[in-house]
Amino acid sequence: MDTSTPAVFVNADVLKMYLGRRVRSVVQVMGSEGGTITGQSTDGHQLTIKGAQSFPLSHFIEVIGIADGNQSIRAEICTDFGENFDTQAYNGLCQLANGKYKNLFL
C-alpha cells in the first residue's frame, strides 16, 4: 500500500488549503458534460471534477485526485457511493480531520 501521498479528506472549504496536494472528497453529482462532473460538496459549494467518467445524477461519488484549483479536483479514482450518504457526518469528519485531529490523519 502506497502511503507516500495520503489523500486528505476535504470539502469545498478545506480544499483551498491543499492546492496541488492529493485530496479525497465526496460530492453529489449535479451534472456532467464531456469528462467533467459538476458536484455539490458536503458543505454546499460547487466543485468541478475533471477527468471523471459519467455517473448517474444525484448519486454521491468519492473523488480521489489532485486539487488543482479552489474549486476543482483533477480526478484519478472515482467511486460511486450510491444514493444514500450522510453528508453531515462526512462534513464533520472533514472538519475534524483538518482541525483538531489533523495529526491522526496526516
Added chain:
Amino acid sequence: MARSVTPGAIAALLANPTPDSPLEIPEIVVQVVDLKPIGSSTTRFTFMASDGAMKIKAMLPTHLASEINSGKLQNLGLIRIIDYTCNAIPNQPEKALIVTKCEVVSPSLETEIKSEVKEERSQSDVKKEEYKSEVKKEESSILLMPKQEIVAKSAAQIVNEQRGNAAPAARLAMTKRIHPLVSLNPYQGNWTIKVRVTNKGNLRTYKNARGEGQVFNVELTDEDGTQIQATMFNEAAKKFYPKFELGKVYYISKGSLRIANKQFKTVQNDYEMTLNENAIVEEAEGEVSIPETKFNFVKIDQLGSYVNGRELVDVIGVVQNVSPTLSIRRKSNNETIPKRDITIADDSNKTVTVSLWNDLATNIGQELLDMVDTAPIVAIKSLKVGDFQGVSLSTLTKSTVLINPDLPEAKKLKSWYDSEGKGASMASVGSDIVSSSRTGLRSMYSDRVFLSQITNDPSLGQDKPVFFSISVYISLIKADQTMWYRACTTCNKKVTEAVGGGYWCEGCQKNDDQCSLRYIMVIKVSDPTGEAWLSVFNEQAEKIIGCTADELDRIKTEEGDEKYQLKLKEATWVPHLFRVSVSQTEYMNEKRQRITVRAQAPLDCSAESRYLLEEIAKMSIS
C-alpha cells in the same frame, strides 16, 4: 274467614289515621310481613303491614304479644285490624301503624301476597317522573343486553306504574324518600338510598392484630350513576353476603359514611359506606330506573398514560382475535388459573391485548372465540393497565364484560368497523411505547456507555438491575456451549422429556410431541475500551445468528459441524447496538456481574456517526 288482604287497605289506614271509633273502620285485613321483636324484647314486636301493593311499618302493643308467642299470629299470616292509630315517627317522613286491636284471620300463608300493580313510591315518585323521562332516554341507550329478567319486565313495568299513578289513592303511602348517593355525607344519618349492586366482592377472611374477621364489599350505583363502595365486616358480612345479589336493586338505610381510603378506592367517591348489623337492606321490587352499568371508556390510543397506574379503565372495541385458553401457574400458591388473551381494536386505529382471567377466560372467552368471525363488540369495565409489551390490559375479579352491548359507543364502533376498520391495518398501541422506550434507535443512544464502564464497576445492579446501551462488535460465539433449551410451543417454558415419549410442560400441564428450540447463550463482545460476556435470549440471538435455533440445530445435524461453525463465524465481528441490563448475582459465594441483552438493533452508521460527532464535540468543550 278472609283468605286474603283487603286491597287498598294501607291507603285506607293512612287516609284515616286516627279513627274515633272502631265502628268507623272498614273491613281491613292485612298481611303480617317481616315480623320481628324490637331489640331483645319478647313483648314488643314490629312488622310490615302489607295489603299486597303497599307496606307500612307497624307495631304491636304488648298485650298482643301473647298471640305471637303462642304461635297464633304468625309472620306472613293475616290479621284484621280492629283498632289502630297512624302516628308520625319523629325524623321520618312516613307514618307507622300502631295496631291497638286486631284479630288473627289466618296463619302463615307461606308467601307474601303481591298484587298486579307493583309498589308505588310517594312524592319521590313525582320527582322521579321527571328523572324517568330523562332516564328513559338514557335507558334506551344504556339499557344493556338482558342479563337479568328485571330488564325484560321493564316495558310492562313502566306502563303499569304509569297507569297506577293515575289512581290517587295509590299515590299515597309509605316509603322512604330516596336520597341520591351524591348527597350522602357522614353528618346526616337519616337517609335511605335505592341502589343496584353493580359489583359484589367475595367474602374474605382476614387476620390482623386484633384477630380474625370476615369482610366483603359491594359496589352500589344509584339512578344518577353515582357509585359508592359499601363494606361489611364480620356479623354484618355474614348477614348481608347472601342478601346482596349482583344486579339487584335494594333500599339501604342506617349505614355509616366516612372518607374513602384512597389506597383501596375503586370507585369515584370521596366517601365510602360501612354497613353494620343494624343497617337495613331491603330488596326493591322490579326496579329499572337505575342503569345497569355505567361505563367511562378510554380510547385505546389514550391508554399510554394509565400504564402501571392504580386507576382502572373501561374500554370498548371490536374483537379481532381470541387466543386459546392458557393455564398460568400462580407462583405464590401453585394454583393454576385459566387465562385467555383477546385483541381488540377501536376507531383510534390502534389495537390492544386484553388478558381475561378465571371465569372470564373460560366463559366469556369461549363465547368470543365462537363468534370472533362476526367481529363482536366487547365492552369491559374495570381493567388494570400494565406495561407488558408496552400497554396491556388485565381483568380483575370485579371486571365486567359485555358482548355487543346496546350502547351508543358500540353502535358507533360497529359502523366505523364496517366502513373503515375492517380493512385497516392497525398497530398495537404498545408497540409505539415499546419501540420508543426499548428497541428504538433513539434509546440505543440513551445511557450509552463503554464496556469498561460496566466491567470496571462490580457494584452495578446490586439491588435493581441497571440498564445501558452499548455499541459493540461480537468477538466470539463459542461453538461448544449449550446454545438452546427445549421449549413448549405454547408458553415457551422449558419442557422435560416425558417417560412415554414426547415432552412435558409444567406450565401448561400437558404433554406434546413437538417442542421448539429456543436460544440461550453467552457471547463475547468488544468495544474500544474492553471486552465482556453477555447473556442472550432467543429473540436477540436469532437476529445475531441470523436463523432460528431449530434451523441452526438442523444445520448442525444435517450439514455437519463445519457448516455450523461457519454460521457462528459469520455472526462474529458484526457490530450491534444492544440494550443491556446489568445485575449482581451470587455464584458459589462469589458476587458476579451478569450482563443480559434485552434488545438488539443493527448499527446504523449514519446515526452512530452523528452521535460520535456530538460526543467528540462535547470532548472538545471539556
